[in-house]
Amino acid sequence: xxxxxxxxxxxxxxxxxxxxxxxxxxxxxxxxxxxxxxxxxxxxxxxxxxxxxxxxxxxxxxxxxxxxxxxxxxxxxxxxxxxxxxxxxxxxxxxxxxxxxxxxxxxxxxxxxxxxxxxxxxxxxxxxxxxxxxxxxxxxxxxxxxxxxxxxxxxxxxxxxxxxxxxxxxxxxxxxxxxxxxxxxxxxxxxxxxxxxxxxxxxxxxxxxxxxxxxxxxxxxxxxxxxxxxxxxxxxxxxxxxxxxxxxxxxxxxxxxxxxxxxxxxxxxxxxxxxxxxxxxxxxxxxxxxxxxxxxxxxxxxxxxxxxxxxx
Ligand code: CP
Numbered sequence: 552x553x554x555x556x557x558x559x560x561x562x563x564x565x566x567x568x569x570x571x572x573x574x575x576x577x578x579x580x581x582x583x584x585x586x587x588x589x590x591x592x593x594x595x596x597x598x599x600x601x602x603x604x605x606x607x608x609x610x611x612x613x614x615x616x617x618x619x620x621x622x623x624x625x626x627x628x629x630x631x632x633x634x635x636x637x638x639x640x641x642x643x644x645x646x647x648x649x650x651x652x653x654x655x656x657x658x659x660x661x662x663x664x665x666x667x668x669x670x671x672x673x674x675x676x677x678x679x680x681x682x683x684x685x686x687x688x689x690x691x692x693x694x695x696x697x698x699x700x701x702x703x704x705x706x707x708x709x710x711x712x713x714x715x716x717x718x719x720x721x722x723x724x725x726x727x728x729x730x731x732x733x734x735x736x737x738x739x740x741x742x743x744x745x746x747x748x749x750x751x752x753x754x755x756x757x758x759x760x761x762x763x764x765x766x767x768x769x770x771x772x773x774x775x776x777x778x779x780x781x782x783x784x785x786x787x788x789x790x791x792x793x794x795x796x797x798x799x800x801x802x803x804x805x806x807x808x809x810x811x812x813x814x815x816x817x818x819x820x821x822x823x824x825x826x827x828x829x830x831x832x833x834x835x836x837x838x839x840x841x842x843x844x845x846x847x848x849x850x851x852x853x854x855x856x857x858x859x860x861x862x863x
Contacts, residue, residue, distance in 0.1 A: 552568045552569070552572055554569065554572055554573075554852040554853075554855065554856050555856050555859075556569075556852075556853065556856055557670075557675075557676050557677075557853055557856050557857045557860060558666075558670040558676055558677040558678065558679075558853060559677075559678045559679060559688055559689070559849050559852075559853055560666050560667050560670060560677070560679045560686070560688070561666075561679060561685065561686035561688050561724060561727070562686065562688050562691055562692070562724045562727040562728040562731075563686065563723075563727045565727075565728075565731070566731075567731045567732060570692075570695070570728055570731060570732060571732075572852070573692055573845065573848050573849060573852065574692070574695065574696055574699060574848075576848035576851065576852060577692070577696050577841070577844040577845045577847065577848040578696075578844070580620075580843075580844045580847040580848055580851070581841070581844040583620055583844075583847070584620065584840070584843055584844065589620055590619075590620055590621075590622055591620065591621060591622065592621075592622045593621045593622065593847075593851050593854075594618065594621035594622055594623035594654075594850060594851065594854055595621075595622040595623070597621075597623045597624070597654040597655065597854055598623065598624045598625075598626065598652065598653045598654050598655075599614070599615075599618040599623045599624070599625050599626070599653070599654065599655045599656075599657060599850065600625075600626045600627075600628060600648050600653045600655070600656050600657070601614055601615060601625065601626070601627045601628065601657045601680075602628045602630075602644065602645075602648065602656050602657065602658045602659075603627070603628065603629055603630065603658075603659045603680070604630040604635070604658075604659060604660045604661060604665075605659050605660065605661050605681070607659055607680070607681075608815075608816065609814075609815050609816075609839055609842065610659065610680045610681060610687075610689070610690070610842075611627065611659070611680070613689075613839070613842040613843055613846055614657045614678075614680060614689075614846050614850075615627065616843050616846075617842075617843050617844075617846035617847040617850055618655075618846075618850055620843065620847055621847055621850060621851060623654075623655075623850070626653070628648075641660070641665060641668060641669060642668065642669070642672045645669045645672055645673045645677075646672065646673060648673075648675075649673045649674060649675050653675060654675055654676065654854060654857070655675060655676040655677075655678060655850060655853065655854060656669065656673065656675060656676070656677050656678070657677075657678045657680050658677060658678070658679065658680060658682075659680040659681045659682070660681075660682050660683070661682075661683055662682060662683050663682050663683030663684055663685035663720075664682060664683070664685060665682045665683070666678075666679035666680075666682045667679075667682075675857070676853040676854060676856075676857050678849055678850070678853060681720055682720065683720065684717075684718050684719065684720055684723070685720050685723065686720050686723055686724045686727075687720040687721045687723075687724050687814075688724050688728075688849075689842065689845055689846055689849055690720075690721050690724060690725075690814050690842075691721065691724030691725040691727070691728045691729075692724075692728065692845045692849070693838055693841045693842040693845040693846075694721075694725055694771060694812060694814070694838060695725070695728050695729060695732065696841050696844070696845050697812065697834055697837055697838045697841050698710070698734075698769055698810075698812075700837075700841070701769075701810055701834065702768060702769075705729065705732040705733060705734050706732065706733030706734070707733060707734070707735070708729075708734045708735070708768045708769065709734070709735045709737070709766050709767050709768050709769075710725075710729055710734050710735070710736050710737070710767065710768065710769050710770075710771060711736075711737045711738075711739055711763040711764055711767040711769070711770045711771070712725060712726070712736060712737070712738045712739070712754075712770075712771045712773065713738075713739045713740065713760065713763060713770055713771070713772050713773065713795060713797065713822075714739075714740060714744070714772055714773030714774065714775060714795065714822050715740065715744050715773050715774065715775050715776050716738050716740045716744055716745050716746060716749065716773070717740070717743070717744045717745065717746050718744070718776040719773050719776070721771075721773060721814045722738065722773060723752075725771060726738075726749075726752050726753070726754055727752070730752065730753040730754070735755075736753070736754040736755070737754060737755040737756070737757060737763050737767070738754050738755070738756055738757075738763075739756075739757050739758065739759070739760055739762075739763035739795070740758070740795070741758065741791070741794070741795070742758060745758075760794065760795050760801060761801065761804055764801060764802070764804065764805040764809070765804065765805060766806070767805060767806065767809055768806065768808070768809060768810070769809065769810045769811075769812055770797060770805075770809060770810075770811055770812065771812040771813070771814075772797050772811065772812065772813045772822050772823050773813075773814070773822065774813070774814070774815075774816060774817065774818055774821075774822060775791060775818060775821055775822055791821060791822070792820060792821055792822070795822070796820075796821070796822060796823060796824060797811060797822065797823045797824065797827050798824045798826075798827060799824065799826055799827060799830075802827060802832065809832060810832055810833075810834050811823070811827055811828075811830070811832050811833045811834065811835070812833075812834055812835065812838060813828070813833075813835045813838075814838070815835065815838075815839065817835070
């Protein structure tokens with residue numbers, strides 16, 4: 552199949568075949584990072600702009616590394632130190648970046664839908680690096696890539712997503728992607744942190760952490776997003792850890808081969824114990840490494856689709 556989208560805005564609207572194409576393309580790019588000269592010329596002459604309205608370590612650096620491995624030029628814009636502070640709108644900022652002859656904008660924004668608004672208003676490629684509570688597609692793709700690497704398949708895998716589901720764009724993108732690829736997903740959180748109607752996405756819901764872990768092949772642990780918790784749904788951090796924290800005692804009751812994932816940043820002692828974050832079952836840093844190959848694939852596919860549109 553051929554990738555025809557100029558943008559990657561989320562996983563909700565991607566087909567199973569499109570998801571598989573990103574994963575197989577990422578697989579072929581993974582080897583590049585093992586070479587002495589970690590570069591291929593796929594995006595030579597292209598310019599990628601990382602436009603970040605929210606803080607980031609992993610995603611921003613990962614996109615920069617991915618673009619550079621593809622031989623693109625990379626420019627980083629942090630909203631805090633840009634003309635956004637002088638009142639420039641998102642659309643005006645995007646149009647100016649397009650006028651500066653950039654080819655791809657990678658955007659992180661605090662508002663759900665910001666990436667889609669930008670994509671509608673510029674002719675160049677837009678990649679969503681996380682928009683509000685909506686989606687974080689490349690995080691989910693790298694999570695799914697890591698699962699596939701570990702288990703050789705996604706179909707039939709049982710994945711527990713534990714934590715602040717309500718505020719989590721990572722959870723939403725993971726659910727869209729995993730369900731389409733045939734995994735069975737259970738979400739586990741305190742009732743106030745489970746969005747109403749989430750079952751309609753095809754997941755099971757439980758408030759019992761042992762129940763969530765008992766049959767799981769993988770647990771994806773989410774950060775408690777206290778900064779987004781306007782309703783103070785879980786005021787006591789220690790209380791949360793006691794009821795939902797991923798600990799040695801809890802993992803001992805799960806399958807022996809269960810793997811532990813986390814999108815980062817980790818809050819040690821709040822959603823996961825330090826011991827588990829660093830244990831052999833933890834693939835957290837492998838996820839970060841896989842993010843490079845996945846983002847190389849995404850940048851490559853959207854750029855090629857854009858080129859095809861231009862020459863059509
Ligand atoms: N996982 C993730 O999005 O991390 P950053 O916020 O550091 O990019």
